[in-house]
Amino acid sequence: MIPAGSLLHAVALHKAYGRTPALDGADFSLHPGEVVAVMGPSGSGKSTLLHCLAGIIAPDSGTVRYGDRELTAMSDAERSALRRADFGFVFQFGQLVPELTALENVALPLRLNGTRRRDAERQAREWLERLEVDTVADRRPGEVSGGQGQRVAVARALAGRPRVVFADEPTGALDSLNGERVMSLLTDAARDTRAAVVLVTHEARVAAYSDREVVVRDGIAREGVAAV
Amino acid sequence: MSIGHTLLGLLESGPRHGYDLKRAFDEHFGHDRPLHYGQVYSTMSRLLKNGLVEVDAVEAGAGPERKRYAITDAGVTDVAQWLARAEKPEPYLQSTLYTKVVLALMTRRDAAELLDTQRTEHLRLMRGLTERKRTGDLADQLICDHALFHLEADLRWLELTAARLDKLAEAVRA
C-alpha cells in the first residue's frame, strides 16, 4: 500500500555489508515538496537508507517506489537515467569534478540531460548567483573555500530541476555560520522549485530546517512521534 | 522536577517505607539536594489523598516513618503518563529528563521512546525559531540563535544518553 500522494515510498528495506547489518526493516515515505530530516547516531544506517532511496545501491530486500515506478525492479541503466533526470545530490564533500570550474560543474547535469551548452551555462550562472557564489564561477573546486564549494554543490544539485534532492550531511564540514547559510539557501531554493528534500543529518539545528523528522536507530527508521 | 512522580516511580518496583523512599531518592537523584523527611511525608500524604498510593503495612510504634507505601493501579498509570509526556523545553531541564530516563529504565519501560518524544518536542520548538530567523531581522536572528544553541545542547545530551541506555540500565538495575 502506498500512502496517498507519496512521491517516494520504501518498505521493509534490508541491507547488510557482509555480516554487518546496515538496514534492518526500514520504512520511509516522502511527499512532493516536503523536507524530511533523517536523524540518528553515527553508524545507524542513515546514509545506507539515502543510497537505497536514491537508487545508488540496491537493498538486499524490500521495495522502493518512486511515483508509480519501482526502483528496486529497474535495471542499473534505468536507475541511473532516473537519477539524472529527477534527482539531485549534495554530499558532505568531494562531489564536484575537480578538473571543471564551478560554472562547468553546475552546468554538467544540465548538459547530461541534453541542454545546449549556452543555455546550460546561462542557467548555471543564475544558480551560482542565487547561491551567492557567482564570484567563483571560473575557479576550480580546489580553489574555493568549503562554504563556497558547498554552495556550488547545492547549485549543481538544483540546476537540473530535480523533484527530489538527496543531501547527506551537507553542512558536516562547515562552521555554524556557513552551515546555516547553506541550509537556508538549500531549503529556500527547494521550496521555490517544489523539490522535496531528504536531508540526512545528526545535527538538530540543521534538522530544524525540515518539515518533519525520521529517526534511524540500528537500521530501523521511525517517524518522529507526535508530541502530546 | 516532580518529586511526587519520582517517588511514585520508585514505588513501582515494590512497596517501601518512608525512610527507604528518601534513601532511594537521595541515592539516585539527590546528588546535590537530598530530600527532607518533611518533603517525603507531605508528598506521600498528597499521593494517598489522590489514591495513587496506599498504606500496605504499619510497623509497631508511632510516626509516619513506620508506614509502608504501595503504588496503586492509578499510580502506575500516572507514572506512565508522566514518562510519556514531553517536557516543555526550558532551562534546567536536565534533572527532570535524567530522572525520567532512570525511572523508565528501573520500571523497564521504553526509555528510548521517551527520548524520541522529547526530541520531537525540542525540534518542534527549534523549527519555529528557525522560521522566525528566516523572516526576522538581525536582532531576531541573534535571539533565536541563542535559544537554538541551548535547545541543541539539550538534544546532544539526549542523544548521548540514548547511546548509553544499555550501560545506564545496568547501573540503575544493579
Ligand SMILES: Nc1ncnc2c1ncn2[C@@H]1O[C@H](COP(=O)(O)OP(=O)(O)O)[C@@H](O)[C@H]1O
Ligand atoms: N561500504 C560499506 N562497507 C561495509 N560496511 C559499511 C559500508 N557502508 C556502511 N557500512 C556499515 O553499515 C552501517 C551503517 O552505515 P551508514 O549507513 O553509513 O550509517 P550512518 O550514515 O548513519 O552513519 C555501519 O555499521 C557501517 O559501518
Ligand SMILES: [Mg+2]
Ligand atoms: Mg552517513
